[in-house]
Amino acid sequence: MAEKITTASPAPRDHDVIIVGSGAAGLSAALVLAERLKVLVLAKGTLQSGSTAWAQGGIAAVLDEGDTFEDHIRDTMIAGAGLNRQETVEFVIERAPASIQRLIDLGVPFNREHEDEDSDGQKETAGRDLHLTREGGHSHRRIVHVNDATGWAVQAALLKAAEENPNITLLPGRACIDLVTGRHEEKYSGSGRVWGVYAVNQETGAVETHIARATVMAAGGAGRVYQFSTAPRGATGDGIAMAWRAGARTSNMEMMQFHPTCLYNLEVKNFLITEAVRGEGGRLINPRTGARFMESYDPERLELAPRDIVARAIDSEIKRFGLDYVHLDISHMPAEFVREHFPTIHEKLLGLGIDMTTGPIPVVPAQHYTCGGILIGLDARTDLPGLWAAGECTESGLHGANRLASNSLLECFVFGDAAARDILACWDDLDAPPPIREWDASRVTEADEEVVIKQNWTEIRRFMWNYVGIVRTTKRLERAAHRIALLGQEIEDYYGSFRVSTDLIELRNLHQCAQLIVMSALKRHESRGLHFTLDYPETLEIARDTVLVP
Template sequence: MNRECDFLVIGSGIAGLSYALKVAGHGRVILVTKSRLDDTNTYHAQGGIASVTYEPDDFEQHIEDTMVCGSQKNNREVVELVVRNAPVQIRQLIEWGVDFDRAADGDRYELAREGGHTQHRILHHKDYTGAEVENRLIDRVREHPNIEILERHFAVDLLTQHHLGKLVKRSIPGTECYGAYILKLDTQEVFTVRAKVTVLATGGTGNVYHTTTNPAGATGDGIALVHRAKGIIENMEFIQFHPTSLYNPGERPSFLISEAIRGFGAILRTQDGKEFMQKYHPMGSLAPRDVVARSIDHELKMRGEEYVYLDVTHKDPELTRDHFPNINKKCLSIGIDITKDFIPVVPAAHYCCGGVKVDMNGETSIKRLYAIGETASTGLHGANRLASNSLIEAVVYAEQAARHSLSAIGGLTWQEGLPDWDYKGTSHPEEMVLITQSLKEVQQIMSNYVGIVRSNIRLERAMHRLQIIYEETEHLYKRSTLSKNLCELRNMIAVGYLIIKQAQQLKESVGLHFSLDYPMLSQF
């Protein structure tokens, strides 16, 4: 059952699919995903993809918007790389069949504007851009003879010198990745995939929190894999909460109300109908996400209410329905007509701005291992992601990683002597209640203590509570056969630990990390 390939790609969102397509002409690709190909954060992305397209927009404005939104904590060289390479990658997506909306005359693409942007620069396909991108890339991947797709396969651990009996530490350079142990979920069999190059594109971490817009599979797997393999993780304290998820208690994940609807003209209001964002930022309802989410959180706590409203009733009903058919359909299903009724919204965990530290080629601190997409910390986002910069970052870094890995692969071979997975000491899984209860506890700890507003005592308490769950789960892991739920729980605990630890290390409030113990000059 053990396998070999030139390129092992773990994850099937825009980053993983793009990378696979870019390298498949030069070697054999195995693409691993723990669910279906389309069960990704990319598929659920609504708003669009940011790129300078027409005047009066230009690269410098996009760069500056990104830097301002990220509180100047961004790596400016990376910001310039992504922004200046965006138009080329947009053309590539179009060549792969992605259909972006055009203006009424059909000659130009219709560009939306979102929070933090000073220009209209968001290419989109109605309000389900991610699904359009994902479906077109999946079509291409399925057609390619050099790409083998393994759905319902879970990456358990990365293979390094540690598996050859050598010491591997974060502080010791020279660690290499030789592939991964892969769990076939339908049979619970673990096999080895030896790879010359391994690429992590496993998406985000939203399910570490109780309320999230992310699908159930967003459990930070790639970040946890690298952490266990002694790679470097950074900026995990910067967890972005999307300001406007649909308030619909009991539904999980939370349905996202795209930022594009505020770019279209929707206004945030308190439950008594009063507009409030002008109190917090000159851009009002189109302020950067960290400001809007924090402002809503403040209003809710101050007023003792559970949601605010998003009002688009003053816009032309036909245009609203045409631009946002997905949002309109969802809201109608719970009795809300967005052309006549206010939409109840609340912030929800949405995006991880940190992750696996990579260089400008997408290579991690572990050689032969790349991380791209939301799994990676490139330096683009700084302390807060500018809306719709994530999809373009993913394809630009897929290109960077493809170029670098293709230049190196000629000198790489498969590592010999790697051991098969050791099943010794494992038995049947324990009661599922042990896993599900621990999962709920992790999500409650993170939501209550490590959310939009934090403090030293909250972080300390969260770390203490999480340590207990970590010890219980490691004991369970060592004596149980593997399952998807158990592996995901283990990964989420690791991610939660990294968020708390790195939040404790940042002794200031900036961007998405706001601590009561380190107040900003302006809270908003």
């Protein structure tokens, strides 16, 4: 859809860089940029409502004496089924220890092995002090964590530092619509040069035009395109869809990770049971037979196999035996051990009548992570001049066909930092923004049938779950593509006729991401990692990315 043009008053423009997203990737970039530049951070909801705060497990880094970068690289490549880019994997993993140290410096209270009180009441540590846990696909204990609520602690520390920085402005309640590009300006016509974003002020309903010399997209993944997902409500693929519409390529969008163990509860949705439960001894059991079943699917790694293998195993057990769920059982471990390692999960489950110290947890797979996204390089640059990207909205080459547990937050820190440092390095060569024409709302009206948005949202998420889920076929994918095409014109007509709202923006982006996922899945004629299709069950000898060009 063409941008709407008017001469309305612009939003204040006293910033140098705009960052879309207030999670780990966005705030990591902001803190580095703020050493020299004025930074504006836009958040769709609250500043804490992104995916970062939801992360339970931890952050992977080589810190143990018996571990090596080579081991972590190998584990990442194996989990990613060879689709990873070796240089990216090395780039990220070699920077992991430094990322952990920066978080410690910011005050993240990672769990430690031994803590003693000194004479002043301050905690000091002895020996190798960080407590490391293990998760599926890892050959060593290398997960640093804050109990089972690592993401919340990291988000709090990053946000505190950003709030205290005079060069950072945090602006919540802005739902971004599209990137501002230079295609209307003669000098930049057709170049796709990005100058910022159009965003809805959710309090006033007005569309603001935020302009800057550089823009960093860190808007998270597209998990809510599926009916069942551990992702927060706002994970609607906004950054991926906006970049695609502006002309950026996407890569490997078919690689949607399903977490094996989401709590099965009809009253509570989207509650993740961290992989660390299996890392600390949790067993998967068929509730009908009472047997531990991972021996039939991956006898060597069992419950610690990569997520794609465990998720398919659970899906197979559920379908073969007509189950609603399987059991995850850690009750054979000492009760105090379980409460100490998983206090958040233990308390949440107790409130639902489940005591994980004495009995099993009912679990099912659910969509968890978007491994594909906007194609970026090691400098976090996209195809579009003036646009960098970091975090779950990107495809950097780190995750390949399946993300290794606890590599996600790590990617955010490393590429948030990379984007910021590349912007600083080329700052003097970046043009100042030209005059930008504003958003025109003069020809639109208030929506008369909000039920249309709700209906389309529900329909997309349901057929994506049924047709583009853990196990796929060409026929199912074609059915999904047909429904996407039918909905496309209806959504665009609605978007072009009525005043934009957050719900409408999200529906448009969900639809766009669903289309990209299905297009990518239809192009991959093999089963690799997270993309498993009954029509092409074999894995090809050479791994190739699925790159889509607008």
